[in-house]
Amino acid sequence: MQLPEICEVLLDALEKYDTAILPLGLYASDELIAGKTIKPRQMEWQEALIPAIRSFDGRILSSRLQDTYCYEAAVNIPELGRISLEILRYSKIKVRKYGSGYHVDKHEDRSERKNRVDLSGHISNLWKRKNAQLGNISLLLLIAFDKDADPLRRELNELEKELNWAAKNVIYQTRSWSDKAERGFGVRLSAWARST
Numbered sequence: 001m002q003l004p005e006i007c008e009v010l011l012d013a014l015e016k017y018d019t020a021i022l023p024l025g026l027y028a029s030d031e032l033i034a035g036k037t038i039k040p041r042q043m044e045w046q047e048a049l050i051p052a053i054r055s056f057d058g059r060i061l062s063s064r065l066q067d068t069y070c071y072e073a074a075v076n077i078p079e080l081g082r083i084s085l086e087i088l089r090y091s092k093i094k095v096r097k098y099g100s101g102y103h104v105d106k107h108e109d110r111s112e113r114k115n116r117v118d119l120s121g122h123i124s125n126l127w128k129r130k131n132a133q134l135g136n137i138s139l140l141l142l143i144a145f146d147k148d149a150d151p152l153r154r155e156l157n158e159l160e161k162e163l164n165w166a167a168k169n170v171i172y173q174t175r176s177w178s179d180k181a182e183r184g185f186g187v188r189l190s191a192w193a194r195s196t
Contacts, residue, residue, distance in 0.1 A: 001056050001079050003137065007173045007191035010141060013052035014189050015175065017044055023181040027095060027145050044143065045071055045087060053077075070122075083137040088122060090144040092151075093185050120159055126194040127168045137195050144188040150176050151186040170194045 001009075018026040029043035042065055050060060053075050061082070063073035071087040119142070126138045144152050156174070165172060174190040 001077065003080065003139075003193050003195065004171050004173065006056070006077065006080070006083075007139070007171060007193050009052050009056065010049060010139075011173060011175060011189050011191055013048040014044060014141070014143065015177075017048035018187065019180060021047075025179060025181055026143055026187060027091070027179070027183070027185070042071055045073070049087070049141075081136045083139050085139045085141070086122060086125075087141045087143070088119065090119065090142060090152075092144075092146045095183050095185070119155075120163065123159065123163055123165060123170075123192055126165070126170055126192055127196075137193060139191065139193040142188065142190040144190070145179075145185050146188070147185055149178050149186045151188040153188075156188075156190065165192065168194065 014026065017029070021029060026044060029047075045063065053060065057078050059076045061074040061076055063071070066072050069089050071089075073085045073087075075083045075085055077083060122140055126140060146152055153176070160166070160172070171193045172190070174188065176186055176188040179185050179187060
């Protein structure tokens with residue numbers, strides 16, 4: 001299996017998981033864990049990505065929640081070797097209950113989150129990593145939510161021009177859709193991968 005196929009399988013797994021757990025979807029997947037005040041945001045890792053990795057005989061070597069927005073793992077894929085994987089969650093929205101349904105809070109400003117989740121830095125790490133222990137392949141997955149129907153398209157286009165990741169042999173795949181539970185936001189999945 002080649003690296004672009006791995007990216008496609010992981011993005012497919014996340015999109016299918018979004019549909020499978022409606023009306024929560026990826027946005028609220030942590031709500032699947034009942035009874036905890038602080039819920040870990042790693043359900044997509046446990047329920048979608050681990051099974052996808054195992055589907056091509058991959059092994060999970062390590063995994064850890066770095067912070068609220070970032071999950072890190074090391075996996076081994078027989079045909080490719082060790083992969084350093086980062087999963088970022090990025091939301092520019094807040095969904096609240098209004099009446100009998102859930103919708104985006106139009107008055108909530110989450111623009112400061114852009115500064116907390118340095119997407120540019122995470123992408124740049126794909127070609128800046130110097131520690132061979134991390135793996136011979138670096139893979140970054142982004143799960144993003146925004147009010148726009150095509151979330152982060154403009155920001156990602158600007159980053160692509162600024163960082164010129166294609167010139168650095170970075171594979172890039174992305175897809176987006178409107179929230180399937182019709183809460184008034186868009187979902188963006190992106191994958192960047194590079195062999196070191």
